[in-house]
Each structure stands twice: as structure tokens, then as C-alpha cells.
Amino acid sequence: DAGITQSPRHKVTETGTPVTLRCHQTENHRYMYWYRQDPGHGLRLIHYSYGVKDTDKGEVSDGYSVSRSKTEDFLLTLESATSSQTSVYFCAISWDGGTGELFFGEGSRLTVL
Amino acid sequence: KNQVEQSPQSLIILEGKNCTLQCNYTVSPFSNLRWYKQDTGRGPVSLTIMTFSENTKSNGRYTATLDADTKQSSLHITASQLSDSASYICVVGPASNDYKLSFGAGTTVTVRA
Numbered sequence: 001d002a003g004i005t006q007s008p009r010h011k012v013t014e015t016g017t018p019v020t021l022r023c024h025q026t027e028n029h030r031y032m033y034w035y036r037q038d039p040g041h042g043l044r045l046i047h048y049s050y051g052v053k054d055t056d057k058g059e060v061s062d063g064y065s066v067s068r069s070k071t072e073d074f075l076l077t078l079e080s081a082t083s084s085q086t087s088v089y090f091c092a093i094s095w096d097g098g099t100g101e102l103f104f105g106e107g108s109r110l111t112v113l
Numbered sequence: 114k115n116q117v118e119q120s121p122q123s124l125i126i127l128e129g130k131n132c133t134l135q136c137n138y139t140v141s142p143f144s145n146l147r148w149y150k151q152d153t154g155r156g157p158v159s160l161t162i163m164t165f166s167e168n169t170k171s172n173g174r175y176t177a178t179l180d181a182d183t184k185q186s187s188l189h190i191t192a193s194q195l196s197d198s199a200s201y202i203c204v205v206g207p208a209s210n211d212y213k214l215s216f217g218a219g220t221t222v223t224v225r226a
Binding site: 004017031033040041042043045048051056058059087090092102103104105106107 | 117139147154155156157159162202204212213214215217218219221
């Protein structure tokens with residue numbers, strides 16, 4: 001299995017509180033991604049990173065921010081959580097942003113009450 | 114509108130039987146098409162990756178086919194096992210921006226003894 005660790009794996013929080021999800025990799029892959037997965041939808045890209053301090057928005061980036069200060073860590077922050085952000089969040093890594101294989105973490109289940 | 118449509122949404126098969134999952138896509142041009150397996154509560158795991166010039170690729174009892182002319186792909190599972198119970202996700206990588214993969218909503222396969 002690819003060395004990807006997501007934390008926390010489960011979190012329940014209240015509307016309006018800030019939340020940070022962490023993705024840690026030991027593979028030294030250049031590219032890191034945050035996706036959300038909701039019933040009836042395919043995985044949707046929130047933000048991605050193509051290097052330290054290099055990030056860009058995905059298709060559902062509103063309400064989310066990211067940071068990558070080290071190759072191994074990619075943080076996803078919800079500044080003020082809303083109930084619509086209740087979801088399962090997956091981190092993924094790849095060595096090649098083009099045709100490279102994508103390796104996923106085990107997911108972080110977030111519930112916003 | 115989702116550019117990757119999968120069918121059926123779910124299916125139930127008996128252990129030892131074969132089944133075929135379908136994926137239709139509108140992403141154009143595209144560089145690659147992938148199939149992932151996602152066990153309940155886990156992250157997706159890659160089964161196959163095909164470039165636009167490949168017609169078929171196998172991984173054990175899993176065989177993926179691709180018809181770029183009709184924009185269709187299929188995943189065939191041979192001699193199903195209980196461990197094949199999972200969601201199978203079709204993913205298309207656009208040629209213009211390979212970071213932003215398009216994910217299907219998945220087909221849930223249940224294998225019964």
C-alpha cells in the first residue's frame with residue numbers, strides 16, 4: 001500500500017467551526033490532491049498541489065483552502081464548516097500529474113451538525 | 114453534467130459468475146481511462162489504466178476494454194469471488210489538463226454465495 005495517512009479519520013463538528021484535515025505521505029510524490037465523495041456523485045476535486053507551496057483550485061473549491069509547506073504534508077482547511085461540507089474526504093498522490101497512477105488514502109469522514 | 118456515466122448503478126451476482134460493467138464518457142480529447150475498485154470504507158485502488166490507443170488491459174480476473182470511437186469502456190469480472198463485492202469507478206483523464214480527472218459515480222457490485 002502507498003504510504004498515505006489521513007487524519008483524523010472521523011470527525012463530528014458544528015456549523016461555523018474551523019476544521020483542518022491532514023494528509024501525510026511517505027512516497028515523496030510531487031502531486032497531491034484533495035477530493036470529496038458524496039452519494040450519487042463521482043469523486044470531485046477540491047484542490048491539488050503540484051509542489052511545495054504550489055496549489056490550485058479544483059471544481060468544488062469554494063469554502064476550502066489548502067496549504068503545502070512540505071512535500072509530505074497537504075492540509076485541507078474548512079474555515080467555517082457548513083452542513084453541505086458533510087462528506088468523505090480523500091487525499092490522493094501521484095508522481096506524475098499526467099498519466100501517473102493515483103494512490104488514495106483511506107478517507108476522512110466529516111460530519112457537520 | 115457528469116461527463117462519465119456508469120451503468121448499472123448496482124448489481125448482484127452469484128459467486129463464480131461473470132459480470133460486465135459499462136462506462137460511457139463525453140470527455141474529449143482524453144489521454145487515459147482508468148478503473149478503480151473501492152471497498153466499503155476504504156479508498157479507491159487502481160485496477161487498470163489504458164491510454165487512448167489501447168483496446169484492452171487485464172489485471173487478474175479483471176479485464177477492461179476501451180472503444181475510443183464510441184467513447185465506451187467496460188470492465189469484465191470473471192469467476193466472481195466474495196471479495197469482488199465493492200464499488201467500481203470509471204475515471205477519464207482529459208488530454209488538456211490531466212490533473213482534473215472526471216470520475217463516474219460508480220457501480221456497486223454485490224457477490225453472494
